[in-house]
Amino acid sequence: LDSLFLSLKSLLHPKPAGLVLQYGTAGFRTTARHLDHVMFRMGLLAALRAKKTMSTIGVMVTASHNPEEDNGVKLIDPMGEMVAVAWESYATQLTNAEQDALLTTLKDIIKQEAISMDKKAMVFVGRDTRLSSEDLSQAVLDGVSSLGDHSHDFGLVTTPQLHYLVRCQNTNGSYGNASLEGYYQKLSQAFVQITSKAVKLTTDQSPLRIDGANGIGALKMREMEPFLQQRLSFNLYNDGTSGRLNHLCGADYVKVQQRSPQGVEMVAGERCCSFDGDADRIVYYYHNPQGHFHLLDGDKIATLISTFIKELLTQAGLNLQLAVVQTAYANGSSTHFLQNNMKVIVECVKTGVKHLHHAAQKFDIGVYFEANGHGTVVFSDSAEEQIKGLAADPSLTEDRKSAAQMLEDTVNLVNQTVGDAISDMLLIEAVLAVRGLSVQQWDKIYTDLPNRQLKVKVADRRAIDTTDAERRATSPAGLQEAIDGIVGKYSLSRSFVRPSGTEDVVRVYAEADTQANADCLAYEVSLAVYHLAGGVGEEPKP
Ligand code: G16
Numbered sequence: 001l002d003s004l005f006l007s008l009k010s011l012l013h014p015k016p017a018g019l020v021l022q023y024g025t026a027g028f029r030t031t032a033r034h035l036d037h038v039m040f041r042m043g044l045l046a047a048l049r050a051k052k053t054m055s056t057i058g059v060m061v062t063a064s065h066n067p068e069e070d071n072g073v074k075l076i077d078p079m080g081e082m083v084a085v086a087w088e089s090y091a092t093q094l095t096n097a098e099q100d101a102l103l104t105t106l107k108d109i110i111k112q113e114a115i116s117m118d119k120k121a122m123v124f125v126g127r128d129t130r131l132s133s134e135d136l137s138q139a140v141l142d143g144v145s146s147l148g149d150h151s152h153d154f155g156l157v158t159t160p161q162l163h164y165l166v167r168c169q170n171t172n173g174s175y176g177n178a179s180l181e182g183y184y185q186k187l188s189q190a191f192v193q194i195t196s197k198a199v200k201l202t203t204d205q206s207p208l209r210i211d212g213a214n215g216i217g218a219l220k221m222r223e224m225e226p227f228l229q230q231r232l233s234f235n236l237y238n239d240g241t242s243g244r245l246n247h248l249c250g251a252d253y254v255k256v257q258q259r260s261p262q263g264v265e266m267v268a269g270e271r272c273c274s275f276d277g278d279a280d281r282i283v284y285y286y287h288n289p290q291g292h293f294h295l296l297d298g299d300k301i302a303t304l305i306s307t308f309i310k311e312l313l314t315q316a317g318l319n320l321q322l323a324v325v326q327t328a329y330a331n332g333s334s335t336h337f338l339q340n341n342m343k344v345i346v347e348c349v350k351t352g353v354k355h356l357h358h359a360a361q362k363f364d365i366g367v368y369f370e371a372n373g374h375g376t377v378v379f380s381d382s383a384e385e386q387i388k389g390l391a392a393d394p395s396l397t398e399d400r401k402s403a404a405q406m407l408e409d410t411v412n413l414v415n416q417t418v419g420d421a422i423s424d425m426l427l428i429e430a431v432l433a434v435r436g437l438s439v440q441q442w443d444k445i446y447t448d449l450p451n452r453q454l455k456v457k458v459a460d461r462r463a464i465d466t467t468d469a470e471r472r473a474t475s476p477a478g479l480q481e482a483i484d485g486i487v488g489k490y491s492l493s494r495s496f497v498r499p500s501g502t503e504d505v506v507r508v509y510a511e512a513d514t515q516a517n518a519d520c521l522a523y524e525v526s527l528a529v530y531h532l533a534g535g536v537g538e539e540p541k542p
Helices: 003-011 036-053 085-096 099-112 133-146 159-170 180-196 216-228 251-257 298-316 332-341 353-360 381-391 398-413 421-435 439-443 479-487 515-532
Strands: 028-031 057-061 070-076 122-127 150-156 208-211 234-237 272-275 282-287 293-296 322-327 345-349 365-369 375-379 451-456 465-467 472-475 494-499 506-511
Touching: 003 036, 003 099, 003 133, 036 057, 036 070, 036 085, 036 099, 036 122, 036 133, 057 133, 057 159, 070 133, 070 159, 085 099, 122 133, 122 159, 133 150, 150 159, 159 180, 159 421, 180 216, 180 398, 180 421, 208 216, 208 421, 216 234, 216 421, 251 272, 251 282, 272 421, 282 298, 282 421, 282 439, 293 298, 293 439, 298 322, 298 332, 298 365, 298 375, 298 398, 298 421, 298 439, 322 332, 322 353, 332 345, 345 353, 353 365, 353 375, 375 381, 375 421, 381 398, 398 421, 451 515, 465 494, 472 479, 472 494, 479 494, 479 515, 494 515, 506 515
Parallel strands: 057 122, 122 150, 208 234, 208 272, 322 345, 322 365
Antiparallel strands: 028 070, 057 070, 272 282, 282 293, 365 375, 451 506, 465 472, 494 506
């Protein structure tokens, strides 16, 4: 460790004294002005993680669904997953170390993890389209080079593309080619193959309308278009040429506000989808002829995909365990449908893809989706082998063979490293085409319970602690009792609160038999949070 060089370099990325940041649901996230030192230090940490794992590590500069003026960083582990939870605390220590304590903190981590410093490490860096992202990713690169390690700057990429690239690099290409072209080729090929077997075309022949949230997703869809061989007809809106990132558009806006984004020309009955700012989330929606908005969120997506996979498994005669992983935000109707109609295993875990991903990995095939549209499918090695083996078996009946081949194409179409709006969208479009389903037919699989999400500002959101996969609050005292009392007044009702890990707010979720009741329930619970958990600013209004 060249301590003098490192100390000098770190002075170029000084930490504002006294600033304390927490590693949240998906890394650090706050106003971009406070992040230069964090990025430099995450460059250092990524290099250490790369040395420790003797693999390439990824650093993505993005604040995803947050407003343009925020930014953030996500660390990517060797197989393309979010960085191991144990390293999150190192990230926090390193970020919050005052300038004069940086070197000792770094040395402590090296010692604790017994990291050998002789081998050179490799770090892949990517960034979203935010104005601040270029300088911040330069700070990450500076961090990596201060330790004498190597980096590859992929520039503008979606978050899931960087996850894919890291995995390809660490599996010597067996997952795919570690280039953007490799990504486009792999997904397109699988998509073209599945849709070539479409028995019926969807009854909805209109082009898919894609809202790019004015972020990176639209840019990358343009790049991918030639690879898709005109198999998917789509129109891009909010492609970043004029509007502001995530402003009145994008997956988070559409899901939370339950309304269509600005900038997309809606035509009754025609399907639309929205990506979020770094294209790792997607939701679908349409207007009915009366102009009523219908949302198909992560729960509906999980149901569509898991039904498709389950049918293919039956047809192929493969006995593999299929499970769906959700969070407390999953609509009660979706959980009921999955458990009682589809008879699949359903697990509920804490918010954050890292939790869903690991839960899904316990099964042969794990489909995981957050209601906000973040999710994917993971296949165990053994499941993949069985699927591949069957698809190549010459003695199979046509029926079984075609199901096995479609499963194999599905494996290739899915970005198994993390939720990926582009890959999810292609899979959904493929399923709709193969099954001859319109977006309305998909929507009718089950009916969502009316629901509402609100945000409450409090002085310190850490005042709220939760248990039971965030479904119950353990502090502050009296809050859960208050929620129970309010929930008891409504039918088919459920509500929970939790501190956000990406925004400085407390989130409130409520569902009930009618929209009016879901709205009242959410409002009453917000009020309880405001009064019992140190609300600041204006009191919530009905
Ligand atoms: C991130 C996480 C998601 C999480 C979302 C909101 O998404 O990756 O798992 O659902 O934040 O988290 P919270 O409710 O704690 O603010 P993204 O798309 O913003 O990176």
